[in-house]
Amino acid sequence: MNKTVISVVVPVYNEEAVIHESYSRLKVVLERLSEPYELIFVNDGSRDATPLIIRSICESDTNVRLIDFARNFGHQTAITAGMDYALGDAVIVIDADLQDPPEVIPELIAKWREGFDVVYGQRAKRKGETLFKRFTSAAFYRVLQKLTDVDIPVDTGDFRLIDRKVCDALKQVKERNRYVRGIISWLGFRQTGVEFDREKRFAGETKYPLKKMLRFAFDAITSFSYKPLKLATYVGVTVSLGGFAYLLFVLYLKLFTDSTVTGWASMMAVNLFFNGVVLMMLGIIGEYIGRIYDEAKGRPLYVVREELNFNRETRAKPAVVQKNGVKRYPLAA
Ligand code: UDP
Ligand code: MG
Numbered sequence: 001m002n003k004t005v006i007s008v009v010v011p012v013y014n015e016e017a018v019i020h021e022s023y024s025r026l027k028v029v030l031e032r033l034s035e036p037y038e039l040i041f042v043n044d045g046s047r048d049a050t051p052l053i054i055r056s057i058c059e060s061d062t063n064v065r066l067i068d069f070a071r072n073f074g075h076q077t078a079i080t081a082g083m084d085y086a087l088g089d090a091v092i093v094i095d096a097d098l099q100d101p102p103e104v105i106p107e108l109i110a111k112w113r114e115g116f117d118v119v120y121g122q123r124a125k126r127k128g129e130t131l132f133k134r135f136t137s138a139a140f141y142r143v144l145q146k147l148t149d150v151d152i153p154v155d156t157g158d159f160r161l162i163d164r165k166v167c168d169a170l171k172q173v174k175e176r177n178r179y180v181r182g183i184i185s186w187l188g189f190r191q192t193g194v195e196f197d198r199e200k201r202f203a204g205e206t207k208y209p210l211k212k213m214l215r216f217a218f219d220a221i222t223s224f225s226y227k228p229l230k231l232a233t234y235v236g237v238t239v240s241l242g243g244f245a246y247l248l249f250v251l252y253l254k255l256f257t258d259s260t261v262t263g264w265a266s267m268m269a270v271n272l273f274f275n276g277v278v279l280m281m282l283g284i285i286g287e288y289i290g291r292i293y294d295e296a297k298g299r300p301l302y303v304v305r306e307e308l309n310f311n312r313e314t315r316a317k318p319a320v321v322q323k324n325g326v327k328r329y330p331l332a333a
Pocket of ligand 2: 095097201206
């Protein structure tokens with residue numbers, strides 16, 4: 001039997017403090033598999049020594065590859081690029097900061113061998129993350145689940161293994177502003193989870209400040225739900241009905257009693273409140289329109305400045321389909 005090939009994709013952005021450690025821990029785990037593997041670092045426009053460090057690792061270790069982005073395109077895009085380049089029968093995505101322990105990889109592979117096409121890591125505990133991060137992220141996954149029809153498992157990150165079939169299917173999904181784990185759920189296939197404890201970041205700061213987190217959340221929601229757009233309808237109908245009832249009340253007071261409703265302050269309050277609601281709705285629509293505009297422009301998802309240790313000839317070769325229907329991809333030399 002031909003040995004299977006495992007690809008590991010690691011997106012990195014300003015990770016000079018952790019790269020050596022994650023490389024050596026991943027290396028130990030991958031060597032133990034005694035199967036061919038490739039370790040693909042996707043440098044997402046780091047401004048520190050990250051690409052230099054990876055470049056020197058590439059020189060001494062031909063199993064390590066580098067995709068160097070021309071600028072910062074974002075975490076989800078970096079993952080996508082890694083999957084585009086990966087040649088393995090199974091592709092594993094893991095964060096560089098060792099929050100996802102590499103030692104869980106053999107468990108993912110074991111599940112894959114049992115016949116699952118997607119094996120995601122499910123966070124049982126989260127260590128060393130701020131209360132704020134844990135709260136917002138728990139809330140986010142639950143709101144997202146309420147809003148979407150796609151069954152996206154809660155508390156799972158991008159740490160997962162996907163089969164070659166899934167990777168190929170994913171390549172057909174061209175959308176920008178991607179929420180990769182959502183798209184993988186949307187694809188279907190046989191999926192399962194493996195629980196693990198999320199570790200503390202090995203070193204350095206999170207590369208997801210609040211601004212990026214919000215953008216990420218909006219990408220996820222707009223990619224998988226129209227419900228925020230419907231909100232305008234519901235709020236609109238409720239407010240109009242309420243307004244109409246109040247109008248009748250005001251008319252009643254004027255026509256049948258001696259008192260009338262007065263007050264500049266109450267007028268202003270109601271006015272400002274509902275103008276706020278209207279603007280918020282416009283903003284929600286804007287979020288969708290902005291994303292439609294991104295799609296319409298049709299720009300490439302990412303631009304690569306340099307790639308290292310990829311063998312273009314092998315990459316260009318089509319997969320060899322075996323008798324049992326399994327595709328084999330030749331590994332780069
Ligand atoms: N990352 C990236 N591009 C970015 C932000 C982050 O490639 O614009 C990478 C980062 O180097 C790390 C992974 O994405 O390997 C997850 O980021 P981080 O650990 O900072 O996020 P957190 O775990 O705090 O949510
Ligand atoms: Mg992290």
